[in-house]
Amino acid sequence: MREGRLLAAIARRFAYGSSSCIHTAAETSGSAKEAVAAAFQKPPLPPKIRLTWGRVLTGTLLGAVIAGGAYVGTRDEATISAWTFEAAKYINPLFRLLDPENAHKVAIWASSHCLCPRETRPDPPVLEVSVWGRTFSNPVGLAAGFDKNAEAVEGLLGIGFGFMEVGSVTPVPQEGNPKPRVFRLPEQGAIINRYGFNSEGIVAVAKRLGAQHGKRRMAETVNSAITTNTEQRVLGGKAGPGILGVNLGKNKTSEDAAADYVQGVHTLSQYADYLVINVSSPNTPGLRKLQGRKQLKDLIKKVLAARDEMQWGEEGPPPLLVKIAPDLSKQDLADIAAVALSLRLDGLIIANTTVSRPDSVIGLVHADEMGGLSGKPLFTLSTEVLREMYQLTWGKIPLVGCGGISSGEEAYVKIRAGATLVQLYTTFAYEGPALIPRIKAELAACLERDGFKSAQEAIGADHR
Missing domain, CATH: 3.20.20.70 (Aldolase class I)
Known part of the structure; x- marks a missing residue:
């Protein structure tokens, strides 16, 4: 019984990345073989997602913002400034x-x-x-x-x-x-x-x-108000x-x-x-x-x-x-x-x-x-x-x-x-x-x- 449960858990994690993603009868079957077979059964399909151009565009823009944010977060202001001016060369035409x-x-x-x-x-x-x-x-x-x-x-x-x-x-x-x-x-x-x-x-x-x-x-x-150097130019x-x-x-x-x-x-x-x-x-x-x-x-x-x-x-x-x-x-x-x-x-x-x-x-x-x-x-x-x-x-x-x-x-x-x-x-x-x-x-x-x-x-x- 214990071996069956262990094999079922391993199989589920391997197949789907998380043991919480599926629930089968393997845990109570008493058979390792049945547990493994049940673990590899396809989970129920989620409701069909309808892709639209709006969703595709939104996802693309969101990805660009996230990627841009990650890029900015790893570069100093001077580098970012140089990069934006370089990008302008391709936009201006x-x-x-x-x-x-x-x-x-x-x-x-x-x-x-x-x-x-x-x-x-x-x-x-x-x-x-x-x-x-x-x-x-x-x-x-x-x-x-x-x-x-x-x-x-x-x-x-x-x-x-x-x-x-x-x-x-x-x-x-x-x-x-x-x-x-x-x-x-x-x-x-x-x-x-x-x-x-x-x-x-x-x-x-x-x-x-x-x-x-x-x-x-x-x-x-x-x-x-915030500067301590009154002689700053x-x-x-x-x-x-x-x-x-x-x-x-x-x-x-x-x-x-x-x-x-x-x-x-x-x-x-x-x-x-x-x-x-x-x-x-x-x-x-x-x-x-x-x-x-x-x-x-x-x-x-x-x-x-x-x-x-x-x-x-x-x-x-x-x-x-x-x-x-x-x-x-x-x-x-x-x-x-x-x-x-x-x-x-x-x-x-x-x-x-x-x-x-x-x-x-x-x-x-x-x-x-x-x-x-x-x-x-x-x-x-x-x-x-x-x-x-x-x-x-x-x-x-x-x-x-x-x-x-x-x-x-x-x-x-x-x-x-x-x-x-x-x-x-x-x-x-x-x-x-x-x-x-x-x-x-x-x-x-x-x-x-x-x-x-x-x-x-x-x-x-x-x-x-």
């Missing part, structure tokens, strides 16, 4: 399957929901730059035009930009130009757009930036771990451009680490005429007065910059330099998109579309304008180099030509988040190769 404007909307949505990679690795110390009393962990920024309505500030700064610019923001909401208005020239890594300052307006943008500013202040309060600005610029535009139907920019200053400057007057978009009729010597001088005076009449704390008012076009004559550039020096402008962004069509894009599909051309074909032209403006201003005014940058080497060329900071847009639209750590690593390598201890040392090196 999917955006090219969409219409350019729809792809732009999806990218903003993903960034606003923090579905993009987050950089947790510190920037190389060699990339640090100080200007306008602010410290940038790196000089690589996102140009205006990508996040027009300040929908994704936290997510985009989290990718690893040293700074970013929202806008252009107009006082009153406007749709912009009719669609289609964005065109890819993939052979040259270029884009032509004629958006025409499509904007949700300053009220909507102020609401978003106000919420972001509140989160930043709350985080600072918590950090100051904090990188970043009003929006978080990065500097935030607000780019101001005018409404298409507005007859008083200065009033539009003043309204933007009054409403949005409290949330900005720096302000930009955009007078160089080719897609708003008459806007580029504001770059004339007299018009620009009158405009800047009014905007500066509006900014300075507001009450500011110890850090003072946000710096004021002007964004100019790359299609200006030498006389136009000389006039702008004279105005900037005489009014002690805080900086110039060089440059916006071009209405010209370099030989490299002639004959390509969409090359004849109206609008501003950006991307790789703009690099040489915008860098030449940057170099000339540095000479015209004697290196006394900080310059932001924008236009055609697609590598760390090209960012380095801009800095040597006179740029304190650089901005990206089109190449970021093509390559996605993976571009940012690559371009910073390449820039750091260029600086170290040529013996510069910091990016600050390399500014304007070609002129020395």
Whole structure:
């Protein structure tokens, strides 16, 4: 009897992994042979499970989450950050399957929901730059035009930009130009757009930036309460771990451009680490005429007065910059330099998109579309304008180099030509988040190769 029971238990455990899974008559049969036979009988079948795509998908996602959690649990933050940026390389090409404007909307949505990679690795110390009393962990920024309505500030700064610019923001909401208005020239890594300052307006943008500013202040309060090092240095600005610029535009139907920019200053400057007057978009009729010597001088005076009449704390008012076009004559550039020096402008962004069509894009599909051309074909032209403006201003005014940058080497060329900071847009639209750590690593390598201890040392090196 005992032998029968023992053999039955062993058989059950071997066959099904647990003696509790089955109950047979073997325990009371009194025969070892009968007990073994009973143990190997098939257990009753469970109720038939109906598999559906919903259940399969749920199971797959659950498995992915569990596997991802296990992976994350065995790796440090730097490793995870590197892995997510690497994964982004394979995801970003999917955006090219969409219409350019729809792809732009999806990218903003993903960034606003923090579905993009987050950089947790510190920037190389060699990339640090100080200007306008602010410290940038790196000089690589996102140009205006990508996040027009300040929908994704936290997510985009989290990718690893040293700074970013929202806008252009107009006082009153406007749709912009009719669609289609964005065109890819993939052979040259270029884009032509004629958006025409499509904007949700300053009220909507102020609401978003106000919420972001509140989160930043709350985080600072918590950090100051828990830290014991009162002298710790904090990188970043009003929006978080990065500097935030607000780019101001005018409404298409507005007859008083200065009033539009003043309204933007009054409403949005409290949330900005720096302000930009955009007078160089080719897609708003008459806007580029504001770059004339007299018009620009009158405009800047009014905007500066509006900014300075507001009450500011110890850090003072946000710096004021002007964004100019790359299609200006030498006389136009000389006039702008004279105005900037005489009014002690805080900086110039060089440059916006071009209405010209370099030989490299002639004959390509969409090359004849109206609008501003950006991307790789703009690099040489915008860098030449940057170099000339540095000479015209004697290196006394900080310059932001924008236009055609697609590598760390090209960012380095801009800095040597006179740029304190650089901005990206089109190449970021093509390559996605993976571009940012690559371009910073390449820039750091260029600086170290040529013996510069910091990016600050390399500014304007070609002129020395």
